Amino acid sequence: MFFRKKGKLRKEMDEELLRQLEILKEDWMKQKILIEKSIDPAEDILNELKLAESKYFFLLREAKQRKLFLGKS
Secondary structure (H helix, E strand, O other): OHHHHHHHHHHHHHHHHHHHHHHHHHHHHHHHHHHHHOOOOOHHHHHHHHHHHHHHHHHHHHHHHOOOOOOOO
């Protein structure tokens, strides 16, 4: 009884992890492109880029640890 719920919860959390991973990747890429186009980006903007990159790679490591992959659609 409890094991079914555990499997369902794991699947839901895995799906949420993949959604967050996609969102963070898009955010990171947008910021990266914006900074590449900037002449002299502010220090705060550069810090935000590094934070977005760190969040993305943290979730990417978690997805790899759980053996999850983004489907190509």
